[in-house]
Amino acid sequence: MKQVLVKALKNTFNMRMEDAIGLADTVEKIFDGQREIEDMSLDKYSRALFYELLKEGLLKVRREEYKEKGKNMRKFYWSYNEERIREEARRKPKKDPYKIYQEIPPEAWLVRLRSYNT
Structure with a gap:
């Protein structure tokens, strides 16, 4: 799953490969080998990251409603959107x-700059 996630992150966010690998490592560390994790277990930085991934369709959220001491309560669970991750990895x-400007050698920029300064 990690290789597919790396490719999906790289393609979705137009990242460098090493950045996509680092982000995939972070996401996998948060999931800790589980298919689904409870929202309450996330810190605010992880949750912010997960909302970005949700916005791009790479993660899903599931809501569970239950009663506790007569009150209606909700729990939220995060999981991989495996179908979307595979789609993005193939794209x-x-x-x-x-x-194109990155393909122009630095010397060309210097020559052009010198001609303006003279």
């Missing part, structure tokens, strides 16, 4: 139209 990354 080809979008081409960045501005990436």
